[in-house]
Amino acid sequence: MSNRQTKTDVILIGAGVMSATLGSLLKELAPQWEIKVFEKLANPGEESSNEWNNAGTGHSALCELNYTTEKADGSIDITKAIKINEQFQLSRQFWSYLVNRELIHNPQDFIMPIPHMSLVQGEKNVTFLKKRFEALSNNPLFQGMEFSDDPDKLKEWIPLIMEGRTDNEPIAATKIDSGTDVNFGALTRMLFDHLKSLDVEINYKHAVKDIKRTSEGLWEVKVHNNESGSTEYHTAKFVFIGGGGGSLPLLQKTGIPESKHIGGFPVSGLFMVCNNPEIVEQHHAKVYGKAKVGAPPMSVPHLDTRYIDNKKSLLFGPFAGFSPKFLKTGSNLDLIRSVKPNNVLTMLAAGFKEMALTKYLIQQVLLSNEKRLEELKEFIPNAKLEDWDIVVAGQRVQVIKDTETGGKGTLQFGTEVVTASDGSVAALLGASPGASTAVHVMLEVLEKCFPQYMMEWEPKLKEMIPSYGMSLMENPELLQEIHTSTAQALGLSQQELAYS
DSSP states (O other): OOOEEEEEEEEEESOSHHHHHHHHHHHHHOTTSOEEEEOSSSSTTOSTTSTTSSOOBOOSSSSOGGGSEEOTTSOEEOHHHHHHHHHHHHHHHHHHHHHHTTSSOOGGGTEEEOOEEEEEESHHHHHHHHHHHHHHHTSGGGTTOEEEOOHHHHHHHOHHHHTTOOOOOOEEEEEETTOEEEOHHHHHHHHHHHHHHTTOEEESSEEEEEEEEOTTSOEEEEEEETTTOOEEEEEEEEEEEOOGGGHHHHHHHHOOGGGTTEEEEEEEEEEEEEOOHHHHTTOOSEEEOOOOTTOOGGGOOEEEEEEETTEEEEEEEEEEEOOSOSSTTSOTTHHHHTOOTTTHHHHHHHHHHTHHHHHHHHHHHTOOHHHHHHHHHTTOTTOOGGGEEEEEOOOEEEEEEEETTTEEEEEOOSEEEEEOTTSSEEEEEEOTTGGGGHHHHHHHHHHHHOGGGHHHHHHHHHHHSTTTTSOSTTOHHHHHHHHHHHHHHHTOHHHHHHTO
């Protein structure tokens, strides 16, 4: 078996939406750069980006209650909601640019308009939701949001959820029509087709085994060709590790100081999927509830209309589970292998701090289908078990690190990028809002890793993303213009109406 050795400008590890986005940006900014992609599976978007492995929500804080918190004085902090909404607007702009230039086609195959709703029960939660609505609805980013605690109005909005509801507990919802359902698997496949047409070398069934610094300062990536059994060595000036849950072990192999004192905790997920078309047709929204007391943010229950394989579906969940694997296709030894001398204390501190999470996961793992049905009935009182199947969703690895505010072993619930001080390697870690903010995250990678090119690239960046470097919240006219133009490009007529 001969060993292949090559040199290139950029290596992307993992054929998910993050690598697809970074590759697509770089090919617009530096078309002459040579890019190679290595993916251990047979196709792009098979792990975290796959449409069955994530919620498919265009996360823009329209309905996710965990992005708005109540402060001690009773006011609502909407800072995070604004940030995430602005980040999603960047994705919409870049996708529109690709569609308008016919670099990708048929946007309806990956993005659909769908109302985003928040639903709460109980007097305290209704008061919170009303305050949240008042705080958000005055902001141009959340224009068009409605609030109602009138059962008759809620029956119009969510008939399936209101039918058969017998308790007299106060109930309220917010609704905004400018939400989206995004098929990140379909988008990923489109972007890789686009990259392939630009002569990007995409290697499937190629597993990255090691990453080392060479004496010339390049990165050498050791790759196992799963088909031929041969070992290949590829060197590059820049390496991006976008392997979902598999990014942490590869980041650790680089040995960069920034990779120390970071751990990961894997969480698996399950969704209930409706198999009765009559029920699917009775619901048209993504409806997010509130996480139960003591439950982690990723456990927020939601009932979602989804569009998968050009078919309308209805999913409820997620139900959390535990697996020591970092990927669905990973190894049961992933978690134990990720514990290193430099992060063992961080991991132990997290274990001590997160006893409530551990207890929650154990309870979730032990849930029977009947118990899951009980949770579903909080959303759909008339739900029957025979109308629902169980689908295993993707693995998420929550980042554990030492922080100033949280101290040693703090569990992180966001998406973050770890970069070498010289910008020669970057890795994406974490979970939600993830894919929705892929463009923002990859712009961050460009700024950290290629600062010497940013001035030269700025005109092109502004052509692709008109609001680049600006706050849309502070420029409501530009926001309206962008909402209208991206709605038109992406075929989101409902959104266009909401902002006209």
